Amino acid sequence: MNRWVSTSEKSAFLNWFLKNHRLKSKEARTILDYMIGHSHILEHVTFTDTISSSSKSIVISSMQSDEPGFVYYDHTKKSDDPSKVLGDLMAHPAIRRNLVIHFYGSHIHSSYQQLLQTPIKEQFQNYKRFKRYEHETKGILTQIQQQTDRASLLAEIDRALDERNEARFKQLTIQLNELDQSKS
Structure with missing residues (x-):
């Protein structure tokens, strides 16, 4: 615009x-x-x-x-x-x-x-601006989803430790490591 x-x-x-x-x-x-x-x-x-x-x-x-x-x-x-x-x-x-x-x-x-102020120019500028907003929003939503997934995994790891379930603990730590590596 x-x-x-x-x-x-x-x-x-x-x-x-x-x-x-x-x-x-x-x-x-x-x-x-x-x-x-x-x-x-x-x-x-x-x-x-x-x-x-x-x-x-x-x-x-x-x-x-x-x-x-x-x-x-x-x-x-x-x-x-x-x-x-x-x-x-x-x-x-x-x-x-x-x-x-x-x-x-x-x-x-x-x-x-x-x-x-041409309508085509305004429409193109609006399109570019909304595409940028969409990209930024997707980035924020992805970041929030990763934080939520990480918090959930950490809670499950704590539960596996409380229950002394070693197999479940190892499985969840592998998932946590994969999640942390995908963020990098």
């Missing part, structure tokens, strides 16, 4: 982006400025590099990008009218939106890459 991204990090990146890149769509700058000025809206913006048909997505590109300058996806509806986004932002500030920004070097820009 990606880390939580604060609105100040999002705002700082967008300010850097606007300062260092010319946009293909002048109106797109207005949208980004509006988001920067309204942290409650920016809080619900997720930076991503994929467009999902199940959510609202805003795509903005710099002049160096081959992608369209501005596109707004409202689930399955596609629009290139920035005023629709501004109206939607004003009318529904708490709705989650994806923001895709295309600019030269975006794939190696560390600040931008840290902002990205």
Whole structure:
């Protein structure tokens, strides 16, 4: 899972982006400025590099990008009218939106890459984390089982000594030695 991204990090990146890149769509700058000025809206913006048909997505590109300058996806509806986004932002500030920004070097820009939250990336990170948890849990359970088995054998050895059962004592000490060697 990606880390939580604060609105100040999002705002700082967008300010850097606007300062260092010319946009293909002048109106797109207005949208980004509006988001920067309204942290409650920016809080619900997720930076991503994929467009999902199940959510609202805003795509903005710099002049160096081959992608369209501005596109707004409202689930399955596609629009290139920035005023629709501004109206939607004003009318529904708490709705989650994806923001895709295309600019030269975006794939190696560390600040931008840290902002990205892609579902596939999150799923893969969750998978790795849960596999690690599973491995650690199995190790702990194996260790507990070995301790329980050892304690049980020691109790049986004590009982064999109390009963003066030499054959049983030898058999149990062999099992104890095997158990101790398997732990090493």
